[in-house]
Amino acid sequence: MTAKCPICETRTVAKEYKPFCSKRCADVDLSRWLKGGYAIPGRPADDAEETPGSDQSAEA
Numbered sequence: 372m373t374a375k376c377p378i379c380e381t382r383t384v385a386k387e388y389k390p391f392c393s394k395r396c397a398d399v400d401l402s403r404w405l406k407g408g409y410a411i412p413g414r415p416a417d418d419a420e421e422t423p424g425s426d427q428s429a430e431a
Protein backbone atom coordinates (compact mmCIF):
# COMPACT_ATOMS: atom_id res chain seq x y z
CA MET A 372 0.00 0.00 0.00
CA THR A 373 1.14 3.48 -0.72
CA ALA A 374 0.27 6.12 1.76
CA LYS A 375 0.43 9.68 0.65
CA CYS A 376 0.31 12.77 2.74
CA PRO A 377 -2.95 14.51 1.80
CA ILE A 378 -1.38 17.90 2.34
CA CYS A 379 1.86 17.87 0.39
CA GLU A 380 1.46 14.49 -1.31
CA THR A 381 4.75 13.20 -0.11
CA ARG A 382 4.80 9.45 -0.21
CA THR A 383 6.30 9.15 3.21
CA VAL A 384 3.83 9.03 6.01
CA ALA A 385 4.94 9.06 9.60
CA LYS A 386 3.29 6.66 11.96
CA GLU A 387 2.89 9.35 14.56
CA TYR A 388 1.17 11.72 12.22
CA LYS A 389 -0.75 9.36 10.05
CA PRO A 390 -2.03 10.06 7.46
CA PHE A 391 0.36 12.96 7.25
CA CYS A 392 4.08 13.00 6.59
CA SER A 393 4.93 15.28 9.47
CA LYS A 394 3.56 17.35 12.28
CA ARG A 395 3.63 20.35 10.04
CA CYS A 396 1.22 18.83 7.58
CA ALA A 397 -0.97 17.55 10.37
CA ASP A 398 -1.11 21.08 11.70
CA VAL A 399 -1.96 22.47 8.31
CA ASP A 400 -4.83 20.07 7.96
CA LEU A 401 -6.03 20.76 11.45
CA SER A 402 -6.09 24.49 10.96
CA ARG A 403 -7.88 24.11 7.66
CA TRP A 404 -10.40 21.94 9.33
CA LEU A 405 -10.87 24.35 12.19
CA LYS A 406 -11.26 27.33 9.91
CA GLY A 407 -13.74 25.47 7.78
CA GLY A 408 -15.71 24.52 10.85
CA TYR A 409 -15.74 27.90 12.46
CA ALA A 410 -16.16 30.36 9.66
CA ILE A 411 -16.89 29.89 6.04
CA PRO A 412 -16.70 33.36 4.56
CA GLY A 413 -19.98 34.44 3.05
CA ARG A 414 -21.11 31.37 1.19
CA PRO A 415 -24.77 30.58 1.56
CA ALA A 416 -26.08 27.33 0.15
CA ASP A 417 -27.87 28.91 -2.77
CA ASP A 418 -24.60 30.28 -4.05
CA ALA A 419 -24.35 27.08 -6.01
CA GLU A 420 -26.74 28.33 -8.65
CA GLU A 421 -25.55 28.33 -12.21
CA THR A 422 -23.93 31.42 -13.54
CA PRO A 423 -25.04 31.75 -17.14
CA GLY A 424 -22.37 32.05 -19.77
CA SER A 425 -19.33 31.65 -17.58
CA ASP A 426 -18.39 28.13 -18.49
CA GLN A 427 -18.01 27.66 -22.21
CA SER A 428 -16.69 30.99 -23.35
CA ALA A 429 -13.00 30.25 -23.70
CA GLU A 430 -12.31 28.18 -26.73
CA ALA A 431 -9.23 29.40 -28.45
Ligand SMILES: [Zn+2]
Pocket residue numbers: 376377378379380381391392393396
Ligand atom coordinates in the same frame (compact mmCIF):
# COMPACT_ATOMS: atom_id res chain seq x y z
ZN1 LIG B 1 3.00 16.34 4.10
